[in-house]
Amino acid sequence: xxxxxxxxxxxxxxxxxxxxxxxxxxxxSFSIGAGEFLSIMxxxxxxxxxxxxxxxxxxxLSGGTxxxxxxxxxxxxxxxxxxxxxxxxxxxxxxxxLLPKTSVLENVKLPLLYVDVSExxxxxxxxxxxxxxxxxxxxxYLSNQLSGGEKQRVAIARALVNNPSVIFADEPTxxxxxxxxxxxxxxxxxxxxxxKTVVLVxxxxxxxxxxxxxxxxxxxxLVADERVDEAxxxxxxxxxxx
Numbered sequence: 389x390x391x392x393x394x395x396x397x398x399x400x401x402x403x404x405x406x407x408x409x410x411x412x413x414x415x416x417s418f419s420i421g422a423g424e425f426l427s428i429m430x431x432x433x434x435x436x437x438x439x440x441x442x443x444x445x446x447x448x449l450s451g452g453t454x455x456x457x458x459x460x461x462x463x464x465x466x467x468x469x470x471x472x473x474x475x476x477x478x479x480x481x482x483x484x485x486l487l488p489k490t491s492v493l494e495n496v497k498l499p500l501l502y503v504d505v506s507e508x509x510x511x512x513x514x515x516x517x518x519x520x521x522x523x524x525x526x527x528x529y530l531s532n533q534l535s536g537g538e539k540q541r542v543a544i545a546r547a548l549v550n551n552p553s554v555i556f557a558d559e560p561t562x563x564x565x566x567x568x569x570x571x572x573x574x575x576x577x578x579x580x581x582x583x584k585t586v587v588l589v590x591x592x593x594x595x596x597x598x599x600x601x602x603x604x605x606x607x608x609x610l611v612a613d614e615r616v617d618e619a620x621x622x623x624x625x626x627x628x629x630x
Contacts, residue, residue, distance in 0.1 A: 478547025
């Protein structure tokens with residue numbers, strides 16, 4: 389059995405604006421083992437992105453507990469959270485978030501700017517990450533010269549450059565055509581096969597089919613926690629990748 393990486397108990401989240409309190413997550417519990425491929429599904433407004441932001445150290449929980457690698461995340465300072473974010477996780481977003489008039493290499497090197505390593509090491513790591521997503525031939529291209537699928541592959545390389553334990557992917561195929569989307573999910577599936585924990589946020593059934601486990605949210609509640617039959621998963625992937 390995989391070692392427990394995330395453990396969430398009675399998690400709640402609410403936002404307050406001008407004295408108005410808006411509850412978003414209403415108290416639920418789950419754990420995620422190292423090396424899992426998990427999808428968080430739900431309609432718009434269900435709380436899935438909020439949950440990902442909490443798990444990825446981008447936002448604070450309001451109540452309950454959250455442990456990552458055995459550490460109580462709720463007790464960490466903002467600086468400690470920033471360190472966890474830079475060392476432990478990589479993010480892939482729907483909008484790519486690349487610098488437009490900057491080369492692929494420089495975009496991928498960005499997370500290494502605050503890491504105490506030489507420029508030669510930064511370049512070497514970035515080149516290896518770019519190669520891992522099949523874009524070595526685009527190294528010196530500006531990101532605004534790339535297709536949507538290539539931009540998302542650059543975003544994955546950037547997420548990989550710090551060798552994180554976990555990759556969070558928030559609607560990573562949302563701006564892509566079906567063929568490019570399948571290529572992106574194939575890369576994430578391969579990274580999971582190499583031992584990376586992948587947490588995918590999506591509302592698309594075809595994208596979620598890559599996951600080995602699905603958490604379903606509705607109105608801020610966890611309404612289902614499903615293990616995916618591996619034979620059915622492989623069948624779905626074979627059909628998707630044709």
